[in-house]
Amino acid sequence: MAKGEDAVRRKKNKEIRKKLRKKSDSSSVSARVAAIIAAKKRRLSGKRRMCQGMCFSLPTPDDPFNDRHGKPEFEKKRSKRKTHSQKDESSNDGKSAAGTEDMLGGHTSKSKLGENEITDGKHERKKSVTNTRYLDQECTNLERANMEVIKKGCLWGPQGKECENLESPSKFLMWCLSSIGNALQHDDACTDQEGDSLLFDSWGLEFWKCYSTGKDIMETSGNSATTEQIAWMVSSAADTIARKEKEGLCLGSPFLLYLVPSQEKSVKIRSVCKALKPLGIHTVSIHPGASLDHQIQGLKSCEPEFLVSTPERLLELVSLKAIDISSVSMLVFDQLNSFVSSGHIDAIKSIKDSISGAPRLVVFNDCTHYSSIPTVQYLLAGSICRLSLNDSVTSQSSCIVQSVKVCASEDERLQESIQALDQCWSGQTCKLDVLYIGRKVVKSQKLVAALKSRGYSVMVGSDSQIYNDSVDSDSSTKRAVALIDLEHISTADIRKYDIVILPSFVPSIERYTHILSKMARHSINGVLLSLLTKGDTKHVGPLIKILEQCGQEVPEALRSLHATPHMMEE
Known part of the structure; x- marks a missing residue:
């Protein structure tokens, strides 16, 4: 007896289900093998788990040692308590920075900077520039306290000149000043001010107003820069570096060249700049206190942003092509009278001529000697800003x-x-x-x-x-x-x-x-x-x-x- 169509269909479906059950039972594998098969399928399709990136990621300029295994660096919001850990890291990094800086000054036995430390320093500088917004929250209180003083100080200069730029200093600059102040207070450095009082320094506010105009600066209140004045100058230079790198510009190395007459003065400046090491600003000091070969080997292994040097040793290194100063953007002459009296006028002119372009100049000179005026006129050829908080006739009438x-x-x-x-x-x-x-x-x-x-x-x-x-x-x-x-x-x-x-x-x-x-x-x-x-x-x-x-x-x-x-x- 012939069967109906419904019965034939049911029988056929039953046979299909039976075959499928038999096939599943015969091809069953363990969980480990199934996981391997699934991982292979995901890898072939381009979808991998985060843990699998360890096997296939390559080093990058941001992660040269593949510490993150190809994983992106997630940005997390920092809390205010993070400042204390940053200070601890600053002290640790300061030791390594001092080791490198003292290496060129002849105070330690290290002869070469490790490649790992160089790369880490560059990575820290990039992070500090790109993530400066993290500092906003920590500097808000400092900015609010300082803003009233800054706004009042920006209206008039030391000689009654109306200041054109009324924009307040950046938070990164205040962060640099705060870091230097805390480091000096912690190290019991020789300073007349304490901690955050660097932000309220009257000379510093006048210097920033002159610096923001883009003109060269002649300081006539004293022949030598004090600790507070050094802090404001290097912080302004660090802020300029951060601004330029944030805009995508590639700055030459070194950015700041600080000329001093003696080794003692270079040590003082390096102690101030050491606090900027965690922010990616590396300072190197070179002077006749160390052997020339030792400093040449040290300069080959690092690229400092700030260079503190005596004129005679700098010319020796430039003649040997151990360092390139053609792209210096800021040049500071400290104790210019000492250079003139010691017969280094030709060396000063040679250094100035070795720099291409028009670097920003800051000259510390009390100009109490008529013989130094021609040298100052050679260095400062264009329009300048006179900076002096001393009301004496000698200071105001310099040059x-x-x-x-x-x-x-x-x-x-x-x-x-x-x-x-x-x-x-x-x-x-x-x-x-x-x-x-x-x-x-x-x-x-x-x-x-x-x-x-x-x-x-x-x-x-x-x-x-x-x-x-x-x-x-x-x-x-x-x-x-x-x-x-x-x-x-x-x-x-x-x-x-x-x-x-x-x-x-x-x-x-x-x-x-x-x-x-x-x-x-x-x-x-x-x-x-x-x-x-x-x-x-x-x-x-x-x-x-x-x-x-x-x-x-x-x-x-x-x-x-x-x-x-x-x-x-x-």
């Missing part, structure tokens, strides 16, 4: 040449002033700002006519406003000279004038010091010319004292005028 001439008559005064003006303009390719200051000099028709006959464009001033004489329609193409009366000197802005001429001497020596300390604030080529006659003998004595205090040359004619019978009676 301003005070020229004094004794004349027999008023007509000789006029001729001498114009001849001196012609000498200042001779050979000059750039524009000079010249100012005449005297009694009723604006209304002096003889002076105006004499200046115009020499091809000068005369500008007449009133208060702080200077405007062109209507007679000179083409004043833009002529050499400009401004005229201003003495009664307006207290309100006039004379900071921009490079050359100031006093055709008739001021009625008091206080007016003279006011002009001397306010002129040429953005130039290194300031000249103050004073013309005296026998009627000005009462000012000769105080004027000679000012010239001697500032290290200026006192003319014999001025000393003779001081020794006249009239002065002897007084």
Whole structure:
């Protein structure tokens, strides 16, 4: 009897299920073999477990020793308590950094820096640059406490100059200062301030405002940099490195070149920079205290961001091509007077010429000796920022040449002033700002006519406003000279004038010091010319004292005028 279609279908399905059960029973394997088969299938399909990356990952520049086995570095939010562990790591890394730095200074027996340590240092620097946002939370309290002081300090500079950049210092810069302050306090270093008080240093705030303008800086309050001043300079340089690397720029090595006259000074600077080692800033000191071959081998094994050196040893290493300083971006001259007095002027010029481009210069020089002015003028050729918290005349008038001439008559005064003006303009390719200051000099028709006959464009001033004489329609193409009366000197802005001429001497020596300390604030080529006659003998004595205090040359004619019978009676 024939079966129906439903019965045939059921029977066929039953046979299929039976075959499948038999096949499954015959091909059953152990759990270990099944895991191997599954792992193989995942590997072939490109889907692997994290543990399987150990077998197939390769070293990378970020992980050269394959410590993470190909796993990505997950970013975790740090807590505030992490700061203490970072300080512990800083102390440990500081020891290794000191070992490398002292290696080049001749204080330890290490002769070569391990490749592992070099790579780890580069990795730490990259992490510190890319993950600077981790420092935001830790520096918030420091920033809030310091912001009020910074905003007040940014409005006016040390000489009353309005600061154009009102942006506050970065949190990374404050973090560097805090690290240095804590390290100095922990090591009982020689410092007048403690801990976070570096953030409130008045000199540091003024330095940062000058540094943010992009101009060269001349510091005249002292011949040598203090610990606090060194901390602000190296922290600003480290902040610049972090900003540039965050923008993807490749900076040359070294970034900062710090020239010192002695080994003792280099040790002091290295002790300050050692706190920046955990942040990826490596400092090396080279000086005659160690053998030359020893330092050459050490420089081959490291790439320092900061280099502290004496001029003579640096030139030896550069001549042997042991180090390349052509890409230095910041150059600091500490105790420039010591370089000049010890006969290292040619070495200083050679180092400056070896650097390509236009590095940022910071010069520490009190300029109490006239012999150092030409060297400073050679180094600082463009527009500068004067930095000094010392209100003395010597500090404020540094590198301003005070020229004094004794004349027999008023007509000789006029001729001498114009001849001196012609000498200042001779050979000059750039524009000079010249100012005449005297009694009723604006209304002096003889002076105006004499200046115009020499091809000068005369500008007449009133208060702080200077405007062109209507007679000179083409004043833009002529050499400009401004005229201003003495009664307006207290309100006039004379900071921009490079050359100031006093055709008739001021009625008091206080007016003279006011002009001397306010002129040429953005130039290194300031000249103050004073013309005296026998009627000005009462000012000769105080004027000679000012010239001697500032290290200026006192003319014999001025000393003779001081020794006249009239002065002897007084």
